[in-house]
Amino acid sequence: MSVRLERRGAVAVVTLDRPHRLNAIDLAMAERLTAVWREIRADAAIRAVVLTGAGDRAFSTGIDRTARVPQPPSPYSLDDPLLAIGPKANDLWKPVVAAVAGMACGGAFYLLGEAEFIVADEHATFFDPHTSYGMVSAYESIAMAQRMPFGEVARMALMGTAERISAQRAHQTGLVSEVTPAGGALPAALDAARVISGHPTEAVQGTVRAIWAAREAARAQAMAQAPALIALGSAPPQRQAELFTARGGEFRVR
Template structure:
């Protein structure tokens, strides 16, 4: 695997450090995830499982405006005609969902919202610069924040997760607040998150591989029981609580652009 691994996801491995930088590369769409990017992310994580030269990964987004803004609203996701089966393509985009147990450090610049939490929730820790903001728009548009909230509940205190999930687009959590509550482990100057995350990943990549990967697996095992319980409820809550698509679209068109940064 080398640079230019896909159209929407770029992979840049450094053989000297053992670190690969995975970059979401749709800056014109604020790195929103379409179905092609879903497939590319899945392929990238699964290919990295077999690349022994890569011992740690940094995940970031191209451009200054956004790390990732979740699912692309123009993406058409076919659904089975049954209330017992729902297809959420974002469940397949994270490293852990693809059985990758190499450490993943997220470098966040700009907005990270909604479906971005599928990626952040499966990263091992986050580094962000002071431009980063975090929010979850689901409730504003008549959607249940289910999987996203479950993942974020593993990464910050309940009250912060609840406020982020419930306040929708009216508020954004600042990088400073994210650092205070432990979602972000290191806060950098603008444009420096990728450098800091890569430096941390290089240190980890220099340690014995088996010990590092075993530690990643142990840490994730501590989360799995609660994630499994939350995920089991999620499809039913989404089916019960989501407004029909046309009503969601109407709320999206009528949305207020103003927000409070806290």
Template sequence: MSVPGITVERDRETGVAVVTLDRAAKHNAITLEMARGLSAVWRGFRYEDEIRAIVVTGAGGRAFCTGVDRSAEVPQPSSPYTIDDPLLTIGPKANDLWKPVVAAVEGMACGGAFYLLGEAEFLVAGEDATFFDPHTTYGMVSAFETVHMAQRMPFGEVARMALMGGAERISARRAHETGLVSELTPPGGALAAALAAAGVIAGHPTEAVQGTVRALWSVREAARAQALAHAPHLVALGNLPPDRQAELFDGRSTGHRVR
């Protein structure tokens, strides 16, 4: 299956596949078609026994992903108790895939990118990568993103990132210090390092690896599922109307602080 904006490469000799968000000109923002395609890609990997580990990355080096494409129109139900979120199933765990996934991050990773990063086993990042969550800046609740990142970062760090919005970015070095990133590389080196790690993992007996992945996720699964269940209501009740969001987005300041 070919989906515009997604490239999948398989190395059947090493057992490693690479899933690339391939919209470099748009900072790898995810279209609705890409969101559906990612879900299909992850579900498809469940049936490819020769693929034993996967790397997910973004094309171009300027961004891993900047979330959902703002031009995407997503009709919403009128009930405040539910919300249609096209990114809910873009990650491997949401699609019942328990093969290990390593994220290779270069450049910006923000907002909706956290749906993917939150469901990877670990992150490798180039030293010039930055992480931030602009939701509050634009009158939007950071709910799903914050839940995903709260599984990977100290509470104070994820709270600061979410509440500061677009005014502050976390450097790759700070992300490494706080545990979000497991390995730092020189700029441009994240993919090679992630492939090397994935290759080692793919060389181990697959049943043991997948069992370990499942055990790791079971540690926090109940709390994570409960938190994610609250997210649609918080978003539906707390988001500004789309026209007000657009006003804030169009009038945004480009100034930000990296720490």
């Protein structure tokens, strides 16, 4: 199964489980994520969540490049299967702590952008490849603009594959709340989730809603513009494929 759900007391662990594809998200995985968040939403025994990726090479490299999503013939409409993969997109207000090891890039930010905070292994890296492949970084940049200073988001989005942000730099800019030694991100995220799960659930979820309320107005306005920007500003699929092939065909750990 592409997404594993484990229960550890009052904490659920959601694992992206396609390590052979660097936990890239195909259409089946996107559907499974939606189902998992809704299952957690309905389970009163789950009070906090840890989100992670299988293996140590990548948390996720975003959408699987083999996925094919037919698009409507309008620049004002966009069918994006990743829009429904996050917890907030599925009306889940139980706190989510992300544990990142290896690469987190591109569409991974749809998930990281909807976590309450992020714990990263010291070898984790963050980057956004869109511009390198002739694509507009819209939803990803919007998500990161809610977590990082403007200039840092702009640099990451515009530099594409040419630059990767280290875990230490991500911590300095506020993207990551804690950096752990190698292999320590998941245990640290579990420790935090266990503490949170021990607090009264109404207070915890109310606090999550309050925090998100402070962000939602600007986020909603930006998200409304994203489909047209992506449709009008991205290279044709054939050109994207040529650029992807020219750069080696996959994301590699440096």
